[in-house]
Amino acid sequence: MEQVTYVSDNGLIIVFDEVGPYLLSSIDTMGVGSTEDSDMSIGGIYNTYATGYDQRSVPIEVAILGGDKRGWFDLGNLQQMKQKLANTIDLNYQGTLTYENDTGAYSLRGRFLEIPAGFDRIGSYEKFSLTFQSTENPKWKERSDRVVRMGAVLGGLSFPLVIDPTFTFGTYTTEFAVINDTYDNLPVRIVVMGTAESVTITNQTTGQFMQFNRAITSAQQLEVDTERGTAVINSAITGQLIENASHYLTLDSDYWYLQRGRNVINLDGGGQTTKPLGYMFWRKQFGGV
Structure with missing residues (x-):
């Protein structure tokens, strides 16, 4: 079982899972994003004394399950779901991304980097990618205290x-x-x-x-x-x-x-x-x- 929940600071929530309508295809929870070395000059020679990463990038591959109406594909319903997704991952806000699997639930603060190119043309069941990036502590935390x-x-x-x-x-x-x-x-x-x-x-x-x-x-x-x-x-x-x-x-x-x-x-x-x-x-x- 894998599920991803994003709660935006604008109050909107979206859930990606195996059921839909927002389908989760894959997520990389191991990527560490950018690395940063801190150097110190000792006797004129620079030595690295600390290495870490200041951000974590979380690539997510998803799809939207379009609805049907009387056996026919409902384009209007698909557009509504796409609009809700776009409003939830509004780039003006950050939020909390929670990843759940069989071992537990883990959260990360940050924001999505961009609305996918050609988002308006994405169809039902068509996979596309989203990238979430941490803005605070780059490590996953247990969701519950x-x-x-x-x-x-x-x-x-x-x-x-x-x-x-x-x-x-x-x-x-x-x-x-x-x-x-x-x-x-x-x-x-x-x-x-x-x-x-x-x-x-x-x-x-x-x-x-x-x-x-x-x-x-x-x-x-x-x-x-x-x-x-x-x-x-x-x-x-x-x-x-x-x-x-x-x-x-x-x-x-x-x-x-x-x-x-x-x-x-x-x-x-x-x-x-x-x-x-x-x-x-x-x-x-x-x-x-």
Whole structure:
């Protein structure tokens, strides 16, 4: 099973699959697009110290299944489907491309490069090519977030689970372990709900931390995105933005990433009686799928 879904920022959606009316013939999810080398002069000799790719090109071969009307080919229906496709891949907008197969679902942000030449003359079942190119992180990401709760009162006799170490009944803990089994350091998104005198989120494995010198009330939540390097205070009731929180971050703080392997994370509310709760979200990313 293979399916490609494109959700444009203009609000339109198109799905290519084996059923139609937008048929998926093939897709290259391994192409890496353009490569870029970074060179440094050492003793007058240039040496490459980093190599990577800044964009990913995803060629897709598709066809449109034209409708029929009373046993006759319906040209009007085909034209409507072509117009919908053209409106969805509007080059003025970018969007999210999601690829699904038997192993999972993976997404990529970007835009289509062009409307195919001779698009108006393409007929029913006639194959043509589209090229999607990444505009942000060039690696595929899992479509769905992985999530772990930050701060909890643990009940029961013991909890081996994925939380380390084992805790006994009635213990409040703000420390937990996350395993990053990929080859990349992964950004995280964190939501912390009050109350807290201040908020410090530490990756004890690396020693990096994010300390926000601002109190969080029970009606507020702090949302941090380490990939974009942003932090905001939102209403916990309506979700509306209250204020930018980046200027509350201490100068010695870092918007840290999950390192490869085991990461021990700690959430601190800045006081002996404050016990904030929260959630940490992340996604695996892949060079090819």
